[in-house]
């Protein structure tokens with residue numbers, strides 16, 4: 001039996017990491033355990049008891065790399081959340097849910113024309129949803145965009161937190177690319193937190209062949225069991241060498257040299273340059289990763305190739321049930337890519353994930 005608590009317990013970001021303007025010394029960020037009052041729920045809002053909240057690269061950007069949050073600190077980070085509704089709208093109470101990482105306003109022209117994933121007025125827990133985020137015992141959220149979890153079988157509720165972001169962003173990317181059964185796909189960064197789902201979702205949507213590119217052999221070997229048909233290890237290789245390997249895979253396997261849909265998930269300049277090099281006739285390069293690097297590219301190649309470069313952001317809440325279904329039906333495996341830890345390890349977990357991206361997504365479970 002679930003019930004609403006009298007307060008919310010949370011790991012609040014008091015201040016992000018910063019640099020002293022004069023001495024240039026790094027001032028460490030601060031995350032502290034806090035108790036905050038339970039807000040009055042507005043009509044259309046519910047209170048979700050958090051089962052798990054994933055540690056995303058974006059959270060690390062806010063905490064370590066001076067990426068500003070919309071709501072100023074102190075606030076609770078965390079936008080990859082699954083849990084159970086414990087208060088608010090009666091028809092939701094008792095329901096297990098995934099909270100979409102970005103919730104569109106549903107009023108603006110972007111929302112009304114199907115581009116709500118990039119609504120400029122969107123709300124994101126742990127960024128623009130007031131002080132509330134997922135690294136907490138509870139979170140108040142609008143109910144309209146919640147994704148109800150049905151038939152999760154043996155999959156732990158906490159694991160499904162990754163559906164809120166890591167597993168849904170690739171689905172939106174696939175839609176942006178107009179991915180169709182029979183398409184040929186490259187995933188650059190297939191070993192990463194989002195890339196592994198990109199490979200699985202592409203395959204799940206009927207891709208004919210998926211070529212995964214990454215720097216770590218162990219992650220590439222794993223990808224071969226989860227979506228990838230072929231892999232290329234790009235460590236110590238220049239883009240020409242990677243391109244050469246790509247061409248021999250095509251040749252040996254009777255795959256065409258045109259029409260590839262290339263998903264760049266790393267955000268790293270090296271990955272983006274591989275994408276630009278592989279982009280060919282009637283191909284599409286879809287940019288999912290974020291980084292600050294700049295590349296030089298002969299734009300006229302797009303004209304000559306009749307090709308496209310496309311950016312993609314977040315995922316429409318409407319697509320969440322489809323992705324959740326791919327997960328619960330076994331088309332997309334998440335259990336192999338998730339580890340859970342007590343939420344009280346938040347500082348160690350942030351430090352660790354900031355140093356080396358973990359093999360498995362860290363999902364923190366409340367232990368207040």
Ligand SMILES: [Zn+2]
Pocket residue numbers: 056057058059079080101165166
């Ligand atoms: Zn995220």
Ligand SMILES: [Zn+2]
Pocket residue numbers: 104105106107108109110111116119120121122
């Ligand atoms: Zn909107």
